[in-house]
Amino acid sequence: MTEAIKNGPTWVGTSLPRKEEDRLLRGRGKFVDDIKLREMTYLRFVRSPYAHARVLSVDTSAAEALPGVVCTITGKEVAAQTQPFIEMAPGQGQKIRDFPLAVEKVRYQGEPVAAVIAESASLADDAAELVQVEYEPLEPVVDSEEALLNKSILHEEAGTNQVWTGIWEFGEVEKAFQEAAYVVKIDRMHFHRFSSTPLETNVVIGQWEPKEDRIQYWCNNSFPSFAIQFIAAHLMVHIDRIRAQTSDIGGSFGIKITSYPQMAVCALASKKAGGRPVKWVETRSEHMTASAHGNERTFRDTRVALDKNGEITAIASRHIDDCGAYPRYEPLGCVIYSQVFCGTYRFKNARIEFTQTVSNKCPVGPNRGYSRMQHLWFLERIVDICAHEIGIAPDEMRLRNYIRPEEFPYTTPNGCVYDSGNYPKMLEVAKDLIGWDAWQKKRAEARREGRMFGIGIGTTLDSGTNNFGQSQIVDPNAPFSGNSQGANCKLDIYGEVVVAVGSCPQGQGHETVAAQVVADVLNISPDMITVRTGFDTERNVHTGMSGTYASQFVVSGLSAVHGAAQKLKAEMKRLAAFVLKTSEDDLEFGTGGMGPEVKAKSTGKSINYWGLANIVNVNSAVLSPELQDVTLNCRYIWRANFKVPDKEKKYGNLTLTYSSQLHIAVIEVDRDTFVPKILDYVAVEDCGVAINPRIVEGQVYGATAHAIGAALMENCVYDAVGNMLTSTFSDYTPITSMNIPNIKYGHISTPSPFTYSGAKGMGEGGAGPIHTISATLQDALFGQGIFINESFNNANSIFRSLKYREGGQLAQSVTLEKRV
Amino acid sequence: MYPRSFHYHRAGSLKEAVTMLGQLGKNAKFLAGGQSLIPLLKFRFANPEHLVDLSFIPGTSFIKEDSGAMHFGLMTRHSEIEHSALARRIPVLHDCAAGIADVQVRNQGTIGGSLAEADPSGDWANALITLDTTVHCLGANGTRTIALSDFVTDAYTTALAHEELVTEVVVKIPPKGSGGAYLAFKRAAPVYPSASVAVQLKLAGDVCEDVAIALGCVGLTAIRATEAETALRGQILNDKTVATAAEAARAAADPQSDMRGSAEYKRQLIVALAKRAIQIAARRARGEKVEGAHLYA
Incomplete structure (x- = not known):
């Protein structure tokens, strides 16, 4: 292992190679x-x-x-x-x-x-x-709208296939429609079912x-x-x-x-x-057919009100979510979508009727971008379709509707508080990276030659560190709210710094970033810190919300680690002041000839960590009575400052941080094969302060690849009687390096005012490519009279749409009502 | 899943392998590279009682030129053909070998095993049928040579008797002025193509003197698109004749709708692939170096 090198004033912010990499890449991991x-x-x-x-x-x-x-x-x-x-x-x-x-x-x-x-x-x-x-x-039921007819009921004891239904209504929706300059109606949109294919089942x-x-x-x-x-x-x-x-x-x-x-x-x-x-x-086939899939959602009867400038003033829609055969973690997804109720946009009036149903398909589970990506895709589709209908360019349309940078922290219509963001800036950075103007020219040339060529934008949010109080919107009696995480930081008997957290990372680099945080607190190298990750109910560092999910470790996990490290440091100070016979203010933390140490600036005398640990652990008779409470073994539980939301109005803050991403893609649809070929791709990311920029970048590449796969290749297909047709990799075709374009990566930083470090959770990524690829194909195919109303599009489906369009069989309906 | 238990036998020679299979009877199978058989065993779709492994028989993996023909051994791996300078002299072979599945499959899978499996979506039979290819076999009654067009008789079915195996695949080197191309369309690296087209032609100036066009994954076996060939034979190659040939190929295809695409879409793919493959083959016939193999969605 090479020695860790700091490339700035602090370890936080350094692209430190991951501590766990050596073990994992050499096949020495323990699964x-x-x-x-x-x-x-x-x-x-x-x-x-x-x-x-x-x-x-x-x-x-x-x-x-x-x-x-x-x-x-x-x-x-x-x-x-x-x-x-x-x-x-x-x-x-x-x-x-x-x-x-x-x-x-x-x-x-x-x-x-x-x-x-x-x-x-x-x-x-x-x-x-x-x-x-x-x-x-x-009789099997494989379609959610069919399920709601209750012709064949899955759970007779429940008497209905409907799991849950609720209405989110904020502002003055009908008034906004009455006053609208434009009303756009979209009869049906559909977000497909896909899943994740982890290496380990x-x-x-x-x-x-x-x-x-x-x-x-x-x-x-x-x-x-x-x-x-x-x-x-x-x-x-x-x-x-x-x-x-x-x-x-x-x-x-x-x-x-x-x-x-x-x-x-x-x-x-x-x-x-x-x-x-x-x-x-679990075998791979079992994993594909019977572990968990992502939520499938149908958006019905969408109406959008816009003013004469193209600013969206209201949205009304009916959403039907299909959770598969058993609800399990559901119907939480019915509420979790509302963490990003208005997406990145400013509209104040909205009415969403949300219903969830069971069907004879694999139960769903929280799949990366859980429940929010479906909704964000819906909003991005609306923005592109409306922009096209009233004749505004998609970038301009977004700038007119984005929440303004000066409006943060921004309270959404349903009471969520977006901590920070700068969406216009992300758009600017992404346009620069991709060479927006040059691609616009190439698109104009291509279209003159009759080629199907598109440029599209997708904006997305990754809401992290959720308020479990959202469960009370589903069930007012649910005994859950807030969020918490535990960590322990200690000097072991020989003075080793050992950190334990209650998370269970799967490649997110928790060992590395936790070491970076503690290294800054104690002013030592991350190499001198051992981090124990992995959940263990008998190790007592967990809380009832411990785990690795919902883009939150950087907030909940590292806040707990930071709190524990500070508690340890405070104890070390009291102990060192006693041993070195000086005041706590006189002490300096650093590394000397005998390893990490605490030094008295006035005398130059120091005590290393072994010395401190020795006194507390195996030499305690020398301790003064007032230091009897020092353990050098400090546990800290971090809790998010959440309130229980208003259950009736479905109003309240559901998430602590909101990372954002903006992607731009350039796609040409081949006129012979109908393959949508990605010619250029940019992903710009804002997670506030990046604790480890290289890990952030890696997460962005991974999330981008996963969602490009979802947009173009990965689809859980069932036939009419509920046979799953994509139970092998040959049929499901998870994305591989052969299908991933060169991704240009950009980063901006709007630090969160709600976290100690300014960092925002970011692992899930918000499925930016699904929105972006839909937008880009839409741009390429508006000219052919096609609306992209499915989140999954491949060569075969594009070919089918074009043929159906030619044959007059394409059942798509978007209407524009103009009142100006 | 794990396969059902079976007896594993290792043959020391081709002859011994044939004898073993004859003695072990109907519930025995040969194991070559295993890239089709092993997954079938793991799914328990195939449950043989005995496997006779051919991997350790000396002298079964080679690429050599002899009297105007290229010879490939039973166990010659796809990747060996992909990286062989000799095999590159027949570009259609290189195109085919370099695009089969992914690296792991190419390192393990064999040309002999692939032909004997006769998967309707397999690459080799389609590429080789545009060339003068013969399959050398060894069975209980000794050796015999079968033209490839007579070797594959139906989906997953060949002219081989139960205990008979492929020993060698022999491809006649095309005359000067020839060019070929094999193009397959795949949704992802490790999967079978949705459709593939192989073209082998000979030019005299701009005139297409002779041509063979074959279509893969769109029928029970590789389909020779004879109407498409007729549309080009004796004609000057230009956009119009190529388009006519490609349309004739569309008509010759007989695909099924499945997860790889609808039948209509696969026919469209055949048109696109045929056009490109003919053009690449023609450029190569003129002496141009053109890289080209599988296309990915």
Whole structure:
């Protein structure tokens, strides 16, 4: 390892190579599947080939007779000894009974109906083939609008396919429409279902010691504090009897949050196997069909009011979100979208009727850009379509509608407070980077030759550090609000600086950035700091909101680390002042010949960290009585300053920070192959103060690649009877380096006034490329009379639209009503 | 998933491999590079009781020129062909080899295995059918040579008997003044193409003296677009004749709608690929160096 070098006045702001890289790139990471335990058994699920069917019988006898099979477990057995999982929806949604193995019905293709546990993974595969399940197929529902008709109901006990519905209405919507100079109507837009494809799939080892009545998990769930709350209630055990640990995680992107049903099965299986540990390693096909997908959303009957300058004055629309077969983390997404209710725009009047429905598809989970990207895409589509209809250039349209830089902190119509931002500046930087004027000229030339050539802009937000009080908008009785994270900072017995946090990073570089923060507090090198990441309920640095999700570590995690480091420093000062016989003001933190130390400026005498740690840990008789409370082992819990939102009005601040991104793309649609070829691409990012600019840049590239994939390649396709047609990489085609254009990266910084460091959370990225590629294709295809009303577009779909347009079969409707 | 358990056998010679498969019977299969078979085993779509591995047989991986023909061994890997200066002399072969799936597949997959698998979306059969290609086989009754056009008989079906294997693929080197190109359209590196077109032609001045055009992934086997060939043979190559040939190729294609695209879109792709492949082949016939292989969405 090369020594860390600071390239500015502080470690914060330095592009420090990641501390974890050496371990991970050499294959020395420790992932759950690397863990081998004595008497380990292996679990394989038996899954439904049907999207919707009654389970008539499950016969496990042949599987149990196979030598090497330890036991089997069925949905009936699970239901007999557990409670259904907590449902967050109130009312009818509350009546949904969700068990980790199907009991009476299966509701999506790939739903587990039984599990076999064997001495080896391949024996478990053999045994799973021997389980006989008899099904009676039922009418599947694969379309959300169809689902709302309740012709075929997934959860009979709920009596409806609707999970939740609510209205967000702010300002004077109808008045704005009456006074509008223009009204644009868009009948239907649709945001497609896609997911994430982490290198490491879901993996769990569960062990339920019957004698100790204690459950242990080694898992890669990315929000374990949430998962164990669900599991404890389901298994009816005290939560302190559950130990959950994470180690290295090979990507999550949010969707590993909802692996708790599989975790529950592993515990139950272990109990039945006499307490032997049970390992489940999800196959790629299982991951594609039955882990979690992102939310699919349909936008109906959208009306937009604009004044004569093209400023949007009101939006009214009906949104239908499809959460798949079981709500699980939903209907939180019904509220989370409203963190970015007005996007980057100033309009004050809006009415959104938001409904969520179940369908016979894989349950959804919080997929990178969770619930906000769908809404931001909707707003960006509106901006481009309206600009086109009233004849304003898309860049000009945005400048007229963006929240102005001087308006921050900006309170949105629904009471969210945007901390900082400068959207016009991002646009300017992005235009410079891409060479806006030159591309405009090339576009004009290309169009003269009849080529389909577009330039498009996408603006997006990445709201981070959420207020769990948003759950009370869904259910007024939900016992959640605020946000918190814990950290511990200590001098160990020999004086090592050891930091522990309750996060479970999956490539975000938490070890590195936490070390940078502590290095500045103590004025030492990050190389001298050990950071322990990974969640562990028995290490006591977590809170009930610990995990790695929702673009927040830089705020919640590092604020906790910073708080703990300051507490430690204060103790070290008291101790050093006593030893060096001087005042605390006289002390200087730094590194001397004997390593990191605290020095008295007046005398030049110093004590190194070993000396300080020695006194407290193994030489405490020399301590004075007034220093008896010094532990050099400091825990700090950071809490966000949130209030519970107004549940009736759905008004209140839901997120602490708002990173923003602005992307510009140039695309030509090939006239022969209809391939939308990206000719140039820019991503400009504003996360305020970047703790580690290189990590930020890397996150932007990753999020950009993921969302380019989503825009052009990655689509979870179901046929009319609920068969998933994209269950392999050959069909789903996750993006690879062959498909990623050269991305030009730019950064501006508007520091957050709400965080100690000025940093804003930024990992999710806001799916800028989905908005941008839609906008760019739109620009290329307006001339052909085509409106981009789908978030997924590939060569095949562009070809189809053009052919349908020619044949007069294209059912798209955008209308403009002009009143000036 | 893990495959069902099977017996693994390692053959020491081609002859031994043939004998083994004959003795092991219907539930035995040859294992060459494994790039099709191993995934089928892991999905448990194929469940043979015995695998006879051909990987350790000496002298089965080579590229050599002999009496006006290029010879490839049963186990010659795609990547060896991709990086072979010798194979570059027939550009259609280089185009094909360099674009098959991704690096890992090319390092492991073999030309013999690919032909014997006869996947309708496979690259080799389509590229090679535009050339004078023969497949040398060894079976219980000794050796035989089969023209490629007679070798692949249907989707996933060849003229090989159960215990018979491909020993060598022999491609006649085209005469001077010839040029070829293989273009496949793929949505992403590791996937099969949505459509592919192979063209091999010979120019005399501007006139196309002879031409072979084949279409891949748009039928149960590679399709020779004979009408398209007729449209070019004896004609001066220009935008009009090329467009006529490409339209004839569209008509010859017989694609199915699937996740790679609708049947109509695949026909459109055939037109686009045919135009480009003919043009690249013609430029190469004139002695130009043109890089070109697979296209990505």
